[in-house]
Amino acid sequence: MIINRAYRYELKPNISQRILLAKHAGCARFAYNWGLARRIELYQAEKKSTNAMAQHRALNKLKQTDFSWMYEVSKCAPQEALRDLDRAFKNFFTGLKAGEKIGFPKFKKKGVHDSFRLTGAIKVEEKAVQLPRLGIIRLKEESAIGGRILSATVSREVDRWFVSFSCEVAIPDPEPVFGDAVGIDVGLHHFAAMSDGTKIEAPKPLGKYLKRLKRLSKKHSRKQKGSNNRKKSALDLARLHRRIRNIRQDFMHKLTTELAKTKSEIVLEDLNVRGMLQNDRLSRHIADVGWGEFRRQLTYKTVWYGSVLTLAPRFYPSSKTCSCCGHVRDSMPLSIREWDCSSCGAQHDRDVNAAVNLKKYTRSLA
Structure with missing residues (x-):
């Protein structure tokens, strides 16, 4: 290949x-x-x-x-x-x-x-x-x-x-990965919730260094334009931005490589990340976790290592559907993190339940 x-x-x-x-x-x-x-x-x-x-x-x-x-x-x-x-x-x-x-x-x-x-x-x-x-x-x-x-x-x-x-x-044609299929629900409380119940935390480097970033930005704005001190201040600010990006990229590459090598099929939602970034209250948090980069890396790494990436439709009701009986709720606000099914009484973690439904999406296509 x-x-x-x-x-x-x-x-x-x-x-x-x-x-x-x-x-x-x-x-x-x-x-x-x-x-x-x-x-x-x-x-x-x-x-x-x-x-x-x-x-x-x-x-x-x-x-x-x-x-x-x-x-x-x-x-x-x-x-x-x-x-x-x-x-x-x-x-x-x-x-x-x-x-x-x-x-x-x-x-x-x-x-x-x-x-x-x-x-x-x-x-x-x-x-x-x-x-x-x-x-x-x-x-x-x-x-x-x-x-x-x-x-x-x-x-x-x-x-x-x-x-x-x-x-x-x-490179030689990759042999198919014989690991289990996995559904992954990405979010802000946890970067990824998997269908096996595992939750992965994101480093969120922008949130970690936000206070320092604001301080350097304020310090830079006070420097006289064209001065050497302003150039030094711009250098410090750019170095911090580079550090934030490197931390996010390091986490993303390690996670996507491990998933592509160990899971036979990975199911994600086809999220409209660009549209979600228009939300003024959540845009910084969404940009910090890097959902788009996560999907981009999985797209080519699954081809390299022999696994399969499947995208569920954008409006697939993974969060509102009970993974036990299939009952679909009318609405599911983001504030609800845990809920009980009104049909069968099963208790669900919102993110894990969505990941389980995404894993079932592969079986429904077979």
Whole structure:
């Protein structure tokens, strides 16, 4: 089986390499914004569109006269940026036809979108990587890359540089997992309640560091704009955001890998997470637990390890249905955590009962 797999490592560049990395990121950002501005102007003037190749040829002509500084970086950086822009427009128009809400491409900002992608002659050694026009850059850990390298994406997170290799890897067809099927009901009181009665708590890093985050944000807002102290304050704030994200990702990867390797079938509800984030009272808590990322990781890991992911319909009444007799209640407010069935008298934990019903959903399809 052929799959695409990413390998991500932290770079250890010297001062001159850091400057060159920043130039590549700036050039890619400039090409993206230049291409977006040209597309908007062309449509407003002539009601026409263009594509990445046409814009790349036009940009190459301008290099000789207006943008000679672009010769300092690899040609792949602006070229791949224009391809990303082309893909963003295709996704936007595809979403319009399908009735989905996919935003119009936006201009990129310095310090927020500092990344670029390279193709071509990319070599990876034990603790170093060789990239076009950048030369050999040390890695902070030993590499273990398998398969054919398709591209390398270099990105900056706060004060660190990372490289992500997109590789085409041939893996043996996974053998089916012979573990039990499991229904999982995700929630806010517990991250996940399983059909076997197990409840998994989420780390909730945003809630844990919220007080410190507010203090740093307030401290940052008081600094004078353009001052060195404001830059230092922004760095501290960004580092805390990175720590919060890393804690959430670490928990998510460990949990999804264990489930995909040990459960033959995993049943989740097809939740409208984007719509639920519109709730002003619960949006921060929902974003903190990361339901969307949980589903995304299970989607590809179940394919890798031989298990199956099943999605119950969005309006499947898993919480309102008695798992013993099948009686369905008329309503179930979020405040009710435990309830008794009016038909058979069975006592239920709301989340575990929903997980049991999700597990039964697989049997109803068989």
